[in-house]
Amino acid sequence: MLMTSRTTSHTTxxxxxxxxxxRAIITLASPALLALGVSVVPLSLPAQSVPRIKVEKxxxxxxxEVILHEDHTTPIVAVNTWYHVGSGDExxxxxxxxxxxxxxxxxxxxxxxxxxxxxxxxxxxxxxxGSTTEDRTNYxxxxxxxALPLALYLDSDRMGYLLPALDSAKVDIQRxxxxxxxxxxxxxxxxxxxxxxxxxALYPNGHPYSWPVIGSMADLSAASLNDVKNFFRTxxxxxxxxLTIAGDFNSDSAKALVEQYFGDIPRGPALPxxxxxxxxxxxxxxxxxxxxxVQLPRVYYTWPTVKSFTKDDxxxxxxxxxLADGKNSRLxxxxxxxxxxxxxxxxxxxxxxxxxxxxxxVTPRPGQSPAKIDSLxxxxxxxxxxxxxxxxxxxxxxxxxxxxxxxxxASDYATGDLLNAYNYFVGTPDYVQQDxxxxxxxxxxxxQRVARTYLEKPKVVLTVVPEGxxxxxxxxxxx
Amino acid sequence: xxxxxxxxxxxxxGAMALTLTSAxxxxxxxxxxxxxxxxxxxxxxxxxxPPPQLNLPPVAVRQLPNGLRLMVIERHKLPVAxxxxxxxxxxxxxxxxxxGVAGLAAQMLTEGTTTRSALQxxxxxxxLGVRLDANSGWDATTVALSTPTAQLDSALALFADVALxxxxxxxxxxxxxxERLTSLLQIKDRGPAIADRVFPAIVYGTDNPxxxxxxxxxxxxxxxxxxxxxxFYKAHFIPNSATMVVVGDxxxxxxxxxxxxxxxxxxxxxxxxxxxxxxxxxxxTAIYLVNKPDAAQSSFRLGGVGVQRATPDxxxxxxxxTALGGSFTxxxxxxxxxxxxxxxxxxxxFDMRKFAGPFTARAEIVSAKxxxxxxxxxxxxxxxxxxxxxxxxxxxxxxxxxELPSAFETTGDIAQRLADVALYGLPLDYYNHFVDNIxxxxxxxxQRVAQKYIDPAHIAIVIVGDSKTIEAPLRATNVAPxxxxxxxxxxxx
Numbered sequence: 001m002l003m004t005s006r007t008t009s010h011t012t013x014x015x016x017x018x019x020x021x022x023r024a025i026i027t028l029a030s031p032a033l034l035a036l037g038v039s040v041v042p043l044s045l046p047a048q049s050v051p052r053i054k055v056e057k058x059x060x061x062x063x064x065e066v067i068l069h070e071d072h073t074t075p076i077v078a079v080n081t082w083y084h085v086g087s088g089d090e091x092x093x094x095x096x097x098x099x100x101x102x103x104x105x106x107x108x109x110x111x112x113x114x115x116x117x118x119x120x121x122x123x124x125x126x127x128x129x130g131s132t133t134e135d136r137t138n139y140x141x142x143x144x145x146x147a148l149p150l151a152l153y154l155d156s157d158r159m160g161y162l163l164p165a166l167d168s169a170k171v172d173i174q175r176x177x178x179x180x181x182x183x184x185x186x187x188x189x190x191x192x193x194x195x196x197x198x199x200x201a202l203y204p205n206g207h208p209y210s211w212p213v214i215g216s217m218a219d220l221s222a223a224s225l226n227d228v229k230n231f232f233r234t235x236x237x238x239x240x241x242x243l244t245i246a247g248d249f250n251s252d253s254a255k256a257l258v259e260q261y262f263g264d265i266p267r268g269p270a271l272p273x274x275x276x277x278x279x280x281x282x283x284x285x286x287x288x289x290x291x292x293x294v295q296l297p298r299v300y301y302t303w304p305t306v307k308s309f310t311k312d313d314x315x316x317x318x319x320x321x322x323l324a325d326g327k328n329s330r331l332x333x334x335x336x337x338x339x340x341x342x343x344x345x346x347x348x349x350x351x352x353x354x355x356x357x358x359x360x361x362v363t364p365r366p367g368q369s370p371a372k373i374d375s376l377x378x379x380x381x382x383x384x385x386x387x388x389x390x391x392x393x394x395x396x397x398x399x400x401x402x403x404x405x406x407x408x409x410a411s412d413y414a415t416g417d418l419l420n421a422y423n424y425f426v427g428t429p430d431y432v433q434q435d436x437x438x439x440x441x442x443x444x445x446x447x448q449r450v451a452r453t454y455l456e457k458p459k460v461v462l463t464v465v466p467e468g469x470x471x472x473x474x475x476x477x478x479x
Numbered sequence: 480x481x482x483x484x485x486x487x488x489x490x491x492x493g494a495m496a497l498t499l500t501s502a503x504x505x506x507x508x509x510x511x512x513x514x515x516x517x518x519x520x521x522x523x524x525x526x527x528x529p530p531p532q533l534n535l536p537p538v539a540v541r542q543l544p545n546g547l548r549l550m551v552i553e554r555h556k557l558p559v560a561x562x563x564x565x566x567x568x569x570x571x572x573x574x575x576x577x578x579g580v581a582g583l584a585a586q587m588l589t590e591g592t593t594t595r596s597a598l599q600x601x602x603x604x605x606x607l608g609v610r611l612d613a614n615s616g617w618d619a620t621t622v623a624l625s626t627p628t629a630q631l632d633s634a635l636a637l638f639a640d641v642a643l644x645x646x647x648x649x650x651x652x653x654x655x656x657x658e659r660l661t662s663l664l665q666i667k668d669r670g671p672a673i674a675d676r677v678f679p680a681i682v683y684g685t686d687n688p689x690x691x692x693x694x695x696x697x698x699x700x701x702x703x704x705x706x707x708x709x710x711f712y713k714a715h716f717i718p719n720s721a722t723m724v725v726v727g728d729x730x731x732x733x734x735x736x737x738x739x740x741x742x743x744x745x746x747x748x749x750x751x752x753x754x755x756x757x758x759x760x761x762x763x764t765a766i767y768l769v770n771k772p773d774a775a776q777s778s779f780r781l782g783g784v785g786v787q788r789a790t791p792d793x794x795x796x797x798x799x800x801t802a803l804g805g806s807f808t809x810x811x812x813x814x815x816x817x818x819x820x821x822x823x824x825x826x827x828x829f830d831m832r833k834f835a836g837p838f839t840a841r842a843e844i845v846s847a848k849x850x851x852x853x854x855x856x857x858x859x860x861x862x863x864x865x866x867x868x869x870x871x872x873x874x875x876x877x878x879x880x881x882e883l884p885s886a887f888e889t890t891g892d893i894a895q896r897l898a899d900v901a902l903y904g905l906p907l908d909y910y911n912h913f914v915d916n917i918x919x920x921x922x923x924x925x926q927r928v929a930q931k932y933i934d935p936a937h938i939a940i941v942i943v944g945d946s947k948t949i950e951a952p953l954r955a956t957n958v959a960p961x962x963x964x965x966x967x968x969x970x971x972x
Contacts, residue, residue, distance in 0.1 A: 048558060048608070048627040071556070110521070111521040115813075122806055122808050124527060124881060125877060125883075126881075144882075145531045146530050147530075149527060153525050154524075161521070173820045176845075177817075177822075183775040184776060188776045190668035293772075296664075328605070343665075365661055400608045406627060407625070
């Protein structure tokens with residue numbers, strides 16, 4: 001749900017590495033098309049298959065998983081390491097810590113002096129970054145293919161030898177950088193505090209997703225060098241990481257390099273059990289208001305749904321698109337196109353490892369009340385719940401979904417990150433075709449069923465309002 | 480490097496390769512047999528082999544009888560193709576009182592054609608699974624299509640229809656106009672967006688096209704009618720100044736045939752060139768403060784008039800700016816972020832356009848450190864005019880040279896490079912010589928362009944932040960006089 005990075009490049013804030021880009025195949029004849037009176041779109045589409053990604057996966061004796069994918073199209077290589085720890089593994093009172101720690105991984109290690117991590121990579125033509133979500137932390141470099149040994153050298157040194165080079169001065173500097181990141185993403189951004197307000201209402205106290213990845217200022221202030229050392233010793237070990245190499249390299253040489261650089265890093269102690277929170281439910285509709293320095297109010301609806309890659313994840317993702325992707329989507333067409341009472345609408349299913357949410361956001365146009373928006377949103381949802389969706393609506397989403405898969409395979413970085421995501425969430429990197437097939441398999445009945453199953457349940461409704469306009473909040477007819 | 484990445488048609492495919500090897504390349508050694516590396520010495524970073532060659536198929540150039548130029552690069556990794564139709568007129572071609580027209584003209588292309596309604600266009604885009612959108616920049620308006628090749632014919636027909644037969648429906652325009660006015664209203668919420676608007680207004684003045692917001696103002700958009708974007712389209716969408724860039728799983732012959740069938744009847748017109756006269760120098764350095772009450776950060780934009788894309792100083796400027804604020808290890812980012820932690824990131828950029836676009840250094844600074852950051856920014860702008868240490872120069876040149884292949888990774892990346900070649904009239908073999916040209920940059924060149932284009936005594940410093948906490952400390956720095964402006968950049972009494 002939240003993703004926060006070391007620098008702004010490659011950042012997809014508030015999207016997941018594998019999210020609504022998952023794409024499906026569909027071949028069908030659509031009677032609805034005839035009504036358009038335009039002949040250029042064929043009645044059936046030739047299937048555009050999602051290619052299989054050829055991968056090799058193995059594990060070093062110290063537990064490090066390695067995934068290799070050769071693609072010699074461009075003479076570059078993408079190295080991507082996922083550590084299986086995220087903000088969901090943080091302790092209450094130390095929110096934001098996993099991400100603060102991520103920043104410290106770039107500050108040098110025993111054999112790499114402070115600042116040299118970036119200096120060496122840039123001198124070799126490389127770019128790098130990292131990001132943190134609730135569930136995992138990743139680190140990656142894209143380099144000309146001759147520089148693969150450099151990336152492995154730097155990544156192995158910080159995996160095996162980070163602590164000797166760490167001191168409180170580095171923690172203090174990156175703590176302040178991260179506080180500025182929080183200001184830039186949250187505190188100095190209109191509607192920026194909406195997400196954390198919703199999380200704290202949706203999830204019970206102590207739930208791993210009840211705080212934002214970026215954390216609170218107070219908890220960032222509280223983080224100590226000792227916390228950093230303990231976190232490293234607990235989570236940053238080869239047996240809690242997966243290294244993916246994608247792009248222009250030779251697998252045999254790469255395996256030798258991986259063995260040389262990572263083979264001598266000792267396996268870490270057994271990992272602590274990860275949180276296994278109970279399924280989240282909202283007992284009754286919860287209405288909240290947040291005053292902010294904004295010109296226009298915005299209404300956020302959030303329902304607890306399902307984890308990523310579970311049965312209803314794909315139908316809910318399709319439902320989100322049917323509601324808010326494109327001019328013909330239900331909410332967009334009614335609120336933005338026909339009645340022009342809203343400036344924008346968004347909807348998404350966001351499944352993570354431990355839980356998922358379905359969210360709808362609407363910003364009313366000037367002079368339009370959130371209450372009116374609310375009534376229109378409820379009517380549109382009721383229509384889908386009662387009558388389901390059309391074949392054409394399903395086809396549009398499935399066809400667009402399938403094309404977006406191709407876009408996600410265009411770069412070595414994105415491909416490597418996708419392989420790591422599949423490996424982490426479903427246990428195998430070789431999953432892109434099965435992922436695409438999930439969307440293929442969605443039926444109109446599925447979409448109607450998930451709308452009824454999840455969106456008729458109690459939800460959290462937050463209205464962000466201009467300061468002094470608390471009375472604008474949506475509060476009303478709850479079940 | 481002898482090669483032609485972007486070569487003319489007829490050049491044998493693959494015969495000319497961009498070789499990213501250079502005089503400053505890392506020590507070239509043979510790959511070391513793996514057995515010898517078994518005991519890795521972590522005190523020494525690995526010695527890298529020679530940088531790889533970037534071999535791209537040549538660009539095939541064709542011209543339709545109506546003058547439309549085609550530039551095609553084959554890329555068969557995935558069953559997709561990217562098309563960019565580029566018309567060399569953007570926001571600078573807006574009428575003097577019509578800021579925002581070009582952008583709305585682009586937006587209106589997908590709002591209805593002579594045979595398709597806005598909803599039908601949207602329906603077909605989603606049904607075909609294609610991305611189709613039109614955008615307007617400073618110098619050009621583009622219509623871009625990204626499609627799986629399985630849907631190529633249908634997608635191209637839709638693409639040609641929105642590009643050639645837009646009908647500018649008045650009702651759709653009215654909706655787009657209200658949407659634009661609302662988004663202009665929402666700028667008030669965001670300090671960084673206010674700074675991005677005020678900075679060019681100060682540097683160029685609002686009498687200059689580069690000083691007026693490309694997205695328009697409440698006044699200019701408010702006064703607009705559907706006739707304005709329609710007139711923009713009519714004046715500038717002509718084949719004899721346009722270029723179609725195509726990259727993907729296609730062949731030039733196939734593209735020439737398909738594009739010729741769809742765009743061949745597009746009638747020629749009169750080219751309406753645009754000229755922008757940019758101010759020679761700015762007045763003495765001054766701080767323009769815009770109040771954003773209670774802002775957690777101050778949005779800094781410092782700089783002035785930069786340089787046009789066609790400058791002979793392009794390569795020295797690339798090196799100089801990369802060292803100043805164009806990479807993570809650049810001086811501004813290292814100082815303001817990694818050493819002082821005043822910000823999440825600081826950077827600088829020469830926005831090179833057809834005419835001299837701005838040079839801008841920027842950062843979002845924690846409010847309490849606004850004064851310290853101002854002093855540091857000024858120090859860095861002065862220091863870059865000194866001789867650049869050799870090690871820094873070498874590192875920067877390597878970075879610029881060696882990261883080039885990643886700019887040619889996806890079909891979208893390559894299409895963007897080609898669109899720049901077309902728009903700015905770069906030679907087709909431009910990228911063949913890119914590495915050589917960077918390599919040739921000397922310490923003296925870097926210092927010369929720094930002194931020529933960065934003059935700390937004549938820059939505009941726009942700071943959008945919480946006046947009640949930052950104004951007094953900013954004044955106390957005595958860096959420059961402080962005047963206050965509103966969110967349009969107009970003086971506040």
